[in-house]
Amino acid sequence: MTHHRSVTVGAHEVFYREAGDRTNPTLLLLHGFPSSSHMFRDLIPLLADRFHIVAPDLPGFGFTKSPPRGQFDYTFDALAKVVEGFTDALDLTRYAIYVFDYGAPTGYRLALSRPERVIGIISQNGNAYEEGLSDGWNPIQAYWRDPTQANRDAIRSLLTLEATKWQYTHGVPDESAVAPESYVLDHALLSRPGNDEIQLDLFLDYASNVALYPAFQAYFAKKRPPLLAVWGRNDPFFLPAGADAYRRDNPNAEVHLLDTGHFALETHVAEIAGHIRRVFAPLS
DSSP: OOEEEEEEETTEEEEEEEESOTTSOEEEEEOOTTOOGGGGTTTHHHHTTTSEEEEEOOTTSTTOBOOOBTTBOOSHHHHHHHHHHHHHHTTOOSEEEEEOTTHHHHHHHHHHHOGGGEEEEEESSOOOSGGGBOGGGHHHHHHHHSOOHHHHHHTGGGGSHHHHHHHHHTTOSOGGGSOHHHHHHHHHHHTSTTHHHHHHHHHHHHHHHHHHHHHHHHHHHHHOOOEEEEEETTOSSBOHHHHHTHHHHOTTOEEEEESSOSOTHHHHHHHHHHHHHHHTGGGO
């Protein structure tokens, strides 16, 4: 059974999904843009017999209640601090992290801050290498270089329902496998008053993640945690080269490229769960 709960972390009411026995190893599932812990709805039951699963919604996403823009800085440093506070609130002292999209720079900040707590990494289209960035980032990178209102407005199209649906369906061989409620729910939650400006702030701050890539890579090389990269090879934003690059710093990393797009769990959840159960069996 998956439980749907909330916990207070400072000024935030963090919504999270939880399943499994707390005496088992913990997997901390961190979603990305434009999703929420809802993206893990099919994965959690496939792992909860062996792992304790916790999947929070980041501030600005899903059902987490956070202060409005102006009362909270929507940056990746701030998101990571909230997640760190979340792990403290739930008394999570050792966990593997499953990182996707925005979840990668969030989770890797946790690893830099408290490396002794992270016992493994699953990266599902969670990038930490410049060669993993596709040309799809060009408009956002232009905003990084010149953060004018015109460049900010130029990327508002990424917040439309059409763009969200495209992120789910691009590169998927059979689009009928993608449940429409996934992208419709994402769009509905992104469309709450004021959320568009929060998302544009995070687009701008994503440059801070790229600046931290060398630090993330040094962590992989020094600590060499068990690392599994399961990647939708047709992702329009994060290229397969970003998955392969993990092996450069951690030769023990295992990489699997799947014939799907950005949201690989929508089409390959059973395969991904199988890899996790096999690679991380020693933890349990």
